[in-house]
Amino acid sequence: MIIKKIESRRARCGVIGLGYVGLSLMVAIANAGFRVTGIDICQQKLERLKNGISDIPDVPDSVLGPFIESGQIQVTDDYSVLSELDTVNICVPTPLSENKSPDMQFITAAVQQIAMHLHTEQLIILESTTYPGTTEEIILPMLQKTDISGTLQVGQDFYLAYSPERIEPGNSTFFMANTPKVIGGVTTKCTQIANTFYEQYINKTHTVSSPRIAEMVKLLENTFRSVNIGLINEVALICDRMDLDVWEIIDAAATKPFGFMPFYPGPGPGGHCIPIDPHYLSWKARTYQYHARFIELASEINSSMPKHVLDKVIQALNQHRKSLNGSKILVIGVAYKKDIGDIRESPSFEVMRLILDNGAQILYHDPHVSNIILGGEDIYHSETLTKSIIESVDCVVILTDHSNIDYELIVRHAAVVVDTRNATHSIQHSSSNIIKI
Ligand SMILES: NC(=O)c1ccc[n+]([C@@H]2O[C@H](COP(=O)([O-])OP(=O)(O)OC[C@H]3O[C@@H](n4cnc5c(N)ncnc54)[C@H](O)[C@@H]3O)[C@@H](O)[C@H]2O)c1
Numbered sequence: 099m100i101i102k103k104i105e106s107r108r109a110r111c112g113v114i115g116l117g118y119v120g121l122s123l124m125v126a127i128a129n130a131g132f133r134v135t136g137i138d139i140c141q142q143k144l145e146r147l148k149n150g151i152s153d154i155p156d157v158p159d160s161v162l163g164p165f166i167e168s169g170q171i172q173v174t175d176d177y178s179v180l181s182e183l184d185t186v187n188i189c190v191p192t193p194l195s196e197n198k199s200p201d202m203q204f205i206t207a208a209v210q211q212i213a214m215h216l217h218t219e220q221l222i223i224l225e226s227t228t229y230p231g232t233t234e235e236i237i238l239p240m241l242q243k244t245d246i247s248g249t250l251q252v253g254q255d256f257y258l259a260y261s262p263e264r265i266e267p268g269n270s271t272f273f274m275a276n277t278p279k280v281i282g283g284v285t286t287k288c289t290q291i292a293n294t295f296y297e298q299y300i301n302k303t304h305t306v307s308s309p310r311i312a313e314m315v316k317l318l319e320n321t322f323r324s325v326n327i328g329l330i331n332e333v334a335l336i337c338d339r340m341d342l343d344v345w346e347i348i349d350a351a352a353t354k355p356f357g358f359m360p361f362y363p364g365p366g367p368g369g370h371c372i373p374i375d376p377h378y379l380s381w382k383a384r385t386y387q388y389h390a391r392f393i394e395l396a397s398e399i400n401s402s403m404p405k406h407v408l409d410k411v412i413q414a415l416n417q418h419r420k421s422l423n424g425s426k427i428l429v430i431g432v433a434y435k436k437d438i439g440d441i442r443e444s445p446s447f448e449v450m451r452l453i454l455d456n457g458a459q460i461l462y463h464d465p466h467v468s469n470i471i472l473g474g475e476d477i478y479h480s481e482t483l484t485k486s487i488i489e490s491v492d493c494v495v496i497l498t499d500h501s502n503i504d505y506e507l508i509v510r511h512a513a514v515v516v517d518t519r520n521a522t523h524s525i526q527h528s529s530s531n532i533i534k535i
Pocket of ligand 1: 114115117118119120137138140143189190191192207208225226227228263265266370371
């Protein structure tokens with residue numbers, strides 16, 4: 099019955115958690131012709147969405163607005179709507195707690211609500227990144243427990259699956275529809291129904307044998323990135339001591355048409371995924387008496403990179419007989435990666451904190467981030483990048499290699515430039531004032 103409703107677009111869909119993932123998903127489902135209800139607990143966000151205002155650049159107001167106006171997308175904080183919905187995708191945050199263990203509170207809060215409104219022929223899919231076992235060990239018992247009559251059985255009466263979200267903020271080549279979706283249901287029927295649902299708006303789906311496999315796939319993908327970034331950061335640290343240009347080496351190695359994939363060093367990975375997800379895996383591995391050494395070592399090296407950048411700034415100033423204490427430093431780029439305004443877990447903040455702690459003054463320029471809070475309460479505004487501002491500072495540090503920045507202007511007028519992203523690679527003439535990591 100639910101399959102027919104999905105295939106005929108009569109199914110009423112719901113998305114819980116309207117952030118980067120949930121908002122994009124809600125629009126993708128609506129684009130396929132479904133009516134969608136988004137549920138979130140953040141009142142300010144709901145107000146903006148009700149006015150057709152999106153928080154994320156990948157979902158422009160021009161796309162969201164018409165769906166809100168026509169009523170095809172509705173948003174609410176009222177969970178009772180769940181009893182009218184045929185499909186529910188959970189896209190709530192999965193952060194780390196203070197001791198770097200998984201913080202499941204957002205998932206359990208959402209599932210408690212679903213449990214109260216669970217009904218026959220309902221499809222529940224978890225999309226939040228999490229450790230293997232979450233769907234079957236946490237969600238399934240919570241849903242089956244609510245079964246007052248004792249007749250709602252997973253795979254027969256309701257359907258439960260896990261499907262990791264793979265969107266990358268700012269990636270205009272790969273977006274939701276053309277990024278294959280991995281799906282693992284609790285039973286074969288759960289997988290089949292979830293697969294049918296995704297087939298309506300994702301070009302290619304890939305089913306796996308269980309939710310645990312699908313959960314592990316996501317952690318493998320992100321741990322793969324974290325470990326490779328950790329490796330290349332370590333190679334950069336070695337090259338630094340050997341006075342070798344790591345960037346030239348990577349470019350040359352990347353000419354090998356097989357068996358090598360380029361990763362690049364930098365001030366450290368940021369964003370919602372790479373700094374967090376590997377800890378989910380190493381935490382779960384510990385419950386199996388396994389200490390995930392590679393994964394933890396990579397995180398350790400990656401989180402040491404801001405200190406390495408600080409050392410480079412000190413070295414750059416030293417060359418000009420200046421100390422960091424009392425200097426004025428212009429930071430270029432505070433977002434965690436190029437061409438987006440996302441500052442979550444951005445390593446730029448750790449670098450700036452270290453610079454401030456050492457008695458220097460900070461200015462910053464980021465075309466995508468108009469203001470930031472540093473050192474507790476202090477609000478900083480993005481400076482306009484001019485010759486006079488570049489000349490007024492003792493050192494310029496490039497932390498994010500945004501495309502639309504005049505690196506030529508920076509190199510021409512800065513006393514010294516610390517380039518952590520090789521953003522100045524094409525500027526040949528005055529490279530003597532550039533220090534790379
Ligand atoms: N951002 C990414 O690029 C990305 C990519 C792939 C996977 N993920 C994963 O997807 C999940 C969501 O990430 P995100 O970046 O969209 O997070 P986000 O912080 O941008 O958004 C989460 C939203 O959930 C809402 N929320 C929290 N608790 C809720 C509750 N109980 N009920 C309803 N709404 C609730 C918050 O108000 C917020 O709007 C995480 O597990 C993340 O690791 C993120």
